Amino acid sequence: MGSAEVEPSAEVQAHPVIWALRRAEMALQSVKEQRLRPLGIAPSHYALLMTVHGAPGLTGAELARRLHVTPQAVASLVAKLAERGWLERRSHSRHQHVQELHLTDEGRKALEDADAEIAAMEQRITERLGAESADQLVALLDAVMETVREPQS
Template identity: 70%
Template sequence: MTKDDERSIPAEHLTRVTWALRRAEWAVQARKDQRLRPLGMAAAQYTLLISVNTDPGLTGAELARRLNVTPQAVASQVARLEERGQLERRPHPRHRHVQELHLTDAGRASLHDADAVIVGIEQRIAEKLGPKKAAQLRALLDEVADVVREA
């Protein structure tokens, strides 16, 4: 047995909860991207728009922390959405070097269309699981998030 064999990870890693969460996340993200593509939107852009819609006036740095991505990734997406007229930057009322992000009317319309797509994906999941399992899944995922935050 080589030293590498002693340090290898057993195949049971595929049965871990975190691996199951990741596989589910990949599947959902892939479906979101596939279904949003005809609207000219990526799942990451939807996430950014829904975040700004929920909390208008976020800064790029706040958004990056909230989405757990780099400020550069947010800046790149903001620039694309701004070019499309879906997002605008406004001066922060107290910090002259900071800009707040706000949806435009076009951004709200695009978000509305994209959200209908996402709701369709969520409905499909809920239909397949049934109301009881869907509620259990949501409760378990909330619990997982709480446990991980506490760790």
């Protein structure tokens, strides 16, 4: 126990923003996984369920685009979640071999439980930072994302 909490200091000092971002995100993902594990839900499951919840009737391909993974990865995830009875595949009216994805009632319940955990994390962060700083953090992160995606100088 007691993770050593060491870091590649040379890199941290050289590129503080990039490393602060990576460290924070890794910590966030790690805690997310710990909180979701008792529910039997992997972070990828949560992301998938959340996306289907926000856009019922999605196809696997569209889901893959939104999650930034390949259609094969989505197919594998969907198969597992469907087998658990959390997700339902209905064939599209026009295109029969296209599958529209919908949450089942059980799926909605599971998502609700998972989302409560994530919401608690978000709330603790917002409380600690304060609403203003939280908003500012989001704005700064968006700026970083835009900057980084701009064509290289």
